[in-house]
Amino acid sequence: MLVSIAIRILVLVLLILPVFLDCYTKLLAASALTLAIFTVSWLYLEKDLGWASLGHSIPFGVSAYLFAINPLLLFFSPLTTFLLFPLSIFGKHTFPFASFVFSVFLWYLAHHIVFEGKGGEEGFRAPSINLDLIYLISVTILILSCLLIWKISNSYFGLKVKAVRDDEIAAKAIGINSLPFKVFGFAISCSLASIAGILHAAIFGHVSPGVFSPYFSLFPFVAATIGQGKIWSSILGSYTVVFLSWFLSPYVPEFHYAIYAVALILASYTQSYARSDRSV
Amino acid sequence: MLEVIEVSKMFGRNVVLKNVTFSLKNGILGIYGANGSGKTTLLKIISGFEKPSCGRVFFNGREITNKAPQEIVKLGVAMAFQIPRVFWNLTVHENVLLAARETDYTAEICKELNLEDVLFKKAKEISQGKVKLLQLAMCFALKPKLALLDEPFASLDAENVEVVLEFLKKRGSEISMIITAHRTKILKTIASQMLEIRGGKIVGSS
Amino acid sequence: MISLFFSALIYASLALCVLLSYRVAKVVNLSFGSIFTLGGYLSVFSLFITPIFGAWIGLLLHIGSKRMDASKATIFSLGIAIAIEEALRILFRVENILLDSRIFYFFGYKLVFEHFLASMISATFLILFLAFELKKPFSRLKLKVIEEDIENAELYGIDAEKARAIVLVISSAFFCSIGGLYLSGRVISPTIGWLYMIFSLFIATIANVFREKAYILLLPTSFGVCWLV
């Protein structure tokens, strides 16, 4: 109990402190913040829907690209749901790898996206917005998305979503049609991930094929592993990964991948997937 | 109320049900038969979880043969599985609440079915017998017109068998039921009508 | 045309490794890509150490992911993949290395010697495996039982663990040595192997649709896919 309160206070401090610091730190914090929103979106899909996606960079990256190509395309970003959702035909066990492979495929594809002579390996320039403003927007969105997920998760509607996660046949037996609930959950998660992607593009003013790289597709998984699947500690986890990799990368090239490797190996020993499974 | 007309079911080349025909007006129908005689398959066909190879099923004059299970439930046919299917990561209370949609009724049913002591435990943490009771509770929480109970007495101890019998007798006046079992002894005490099924055929009734 | 045939051979054998480790070892082995890259980097020193290192990693994979279910084992293999990639990055600070290669002429066609060697090895591998599949009905039956249900196989006294270890070790060694050969003449970076892995994964997925006939139909599938691409 005490630990969880401490974590909440720490997160709040981390959110407020950068406002008073220099531009460089603020940029770093803003980037961690968008990735925290990204992690929260992933966590909803994993906890309430039971689908562990290793390709969440699909909604993230696609909407960042759409935003960079034309800011008005921003309104289409919730449609990225329909890129991720069809992969659910692979079933809960294969979904993580199907989505991962699809995201790597998009990574290679993104090197060949050219629009009006721009793009390719270089990527696109995104419209950049004043850093202070975007930082405030990001903080608001993070808090709002936490509230939204908390609200949904504790409502009667959210209970039905969890029921569909646990056993689709049992859900049918009490008259719940599983498809709309699944689509709803994917839509919420993908929309939040798209918002994170758009913020990411706006903060750096630039989008490159790197948004589809395993760094982003595995990020929420790693952050949630560090946070042990709890929402506040996962936010803290995403800050940890971003800060550590930023400060240690000059000494160890791409240090975040070292964190990733450790987290993935540990996760395979501790975490449980496909929650509905239970041997009778 | 329920009419099953010439229903047959094949899994590949294995014929499981052969021209099963019966109808139920009111009260409790008991179906008994050996392992593998097709009782579960018959109930699954009525509730829409399996499609019959041929034949038709009517409920209150409406055809429900090829309807999806969630639609059949809405018409008032609820099913309790032989191997319980419940929401393992939700608590017993939440499980029943999902079916009942209101808190008072949930509490009432849980009390009647002896589930009060495990009300706030997750379904995966309670014993097999309690899961069986939970499955029954969820079925009746739907307030069905017809309840299909697949072996409701299996894996229950003597005391809980009494609890369930009491419960079924009480509801039997307003809800029609189809109950399957291996042994006829308990069944005879509550059923108003009995069918024997052997090798997928109805061979006798009383 | 002839180089197309050679690459089809190579991809078919890579896909065979992927398929075997999926069916017998029950893991979508995502570390093959990094093992492939590792082979490329090791070939700077010597070609003969590549299978040894590959086998070691295969053994590590087997021991590390013993008794895990499919999804956990796959996540484990992904962790190993990233660890190898990161190790390469730390050891070879220069991002891109050009591997040298030897050119020779085969009936007037200009060919890279290493690629030729790689395809010959792949062909041998494929032929050996198919011979094993077709000629020894009992081993084949064993393999099938393991594919169907690993716990059942153990109940009947088939040593599934051993089969799993063998498959993982051989397929990793194979990937590593083919990586050493096939990447020569190219500029390599630590992430290059992903592309080859995804491609062979793709072929394996298509072949997997054919269920029992998958092993035999791998080569035609691979040929078709290479031709299309």
Ligand SMILES: Nc1ncnc2c1ncn2[C@@H]1O[C@H](COP(=O)(O)OP(=O)(O)OP(=O)(O)O)[C@@H](O)[C@H]1O
């Ligand atoms: N999904 C299926 N696929 C193939 N065959 C099936 C399937 N389900 C049931 N069967 C076959 O149908 C026959 C009847 O099965 P069913 O479960 O209906 O019997 P039952 O009367 O309920 O038996 P029990 O008393 O053991 O519960 C069995 O012989 C079984 O092999």
Ligand SMILES: [Mg+2]
């Ligand atoms: Mg049965």
